Amino acid sequence: MDLKRATLDHQRTYGCGSRPFADGAQLAAWAIQAGACSAVEIGTSLGYSAACLANAGILVQTVDRDPVHIELAQRHLNERGLASRVNCMTGEAVEVLADLPAGEADLAFFDGMEVSVAEIEVLARTLRPGGWLIVSNMELGGEAAEVRELIGGWQLREDGEVLLAVKPSPAR
Numbered sequence: 001m002d003l004k005r006a007t008l009d010h011q012r013t014y015g016c017g018s019r020p021f022a023d024g025a026q027l028a029a030w031a032i033q034a035g036a037c038s039a040v041e042i043g044t045s046l047g048y049s050a051a052c053l054a055n056a057g058i059l060v061q062t063v064d065r066d067p068v069h070i071e072l073a074q075r076h077l078n079e080r081g082l083a084s085r086v087n088c089m090t091g092e093a094v095e096v097l098a099d100l101p102a103g104e105a106d107l108a109f110f111d112g113m114e115v116s117v118a119e120i121e122v123l124a125r126t127l128r129p130g131g132w133l134i135v136s137n138m139e140l141g142g143e144a145a146e147v148r149e150l151i152g153g154w155q156l157r158e159d160g161e162v163l164l165a166v167k168p169s170p171a172r
């Protein structure tokens with residue numbers, strides 16, 4: 001998608017954290033496999049991964065702390081007729097996502113940079129039981145080991161730098 005190219009160009013020009021997700025088609029395929037109708041994302045950047053999910057018919061709530069990225073993402077999504085399917089929010093993920101309802105989202109996608117336990121906790125809270133958590137950029141370090149421990153009881157698999165996990169149903 002041309003939005004991936006635009007994101008790479010923006011990253012080169014400004015040297016910021018606009019690193020597009022490696023393969024938006026793969027992300028959309030996972031979302032379809034999960035049967036997702038709704039998704040929550042950390043790391044909007046210029047809207048590439050959100051657009052891939054929205055193109056697959058998914059309603060997306062996405063957050064980025066960089067107001068320039070959010071403004072560009074909204075413009076790009078609008079130009080592609082996807083604005084009504086993506087809610088772009090500005091701010092720190094841990095604060096912004098705490099206001100979303102718990103246990104409703106079908107898919108939670110982390111695409112910030114170095115992962116932290118606090119970010120995964122706030123994403124996991126939004127997920128319904130059986131919902132999929134997809135964590136990108138695991139190879140960047142951060143609190144990747146602690147995150148693996150946090151979701152150790154979930155059904156896990158890995159695909160390169162991406163961790164996929166299914167939220168368990170509460171024990172009866």
Ligand SMILES: C[S@@+](CC[C@H](N)C(=O)[O-])C[C@H]1O[C@@H](n2cnc3c(N)ncnc32)[C@H](O)[C@@H]1O
Pocket residue numbers: 007017018019020021042043044045046047048049050063064065066069091092093094111112113119
């Ligand atoms: C790897 S890029 C996201 C790429 C995007 N998903 C795509 O496919 O083009 C990371 C973005 O996450 C944002 N970000 C990282 N950590 C964040 C946090 N804790 N809260 C809000 N935004 C965050 C950065 O500002 C940056 O724009």
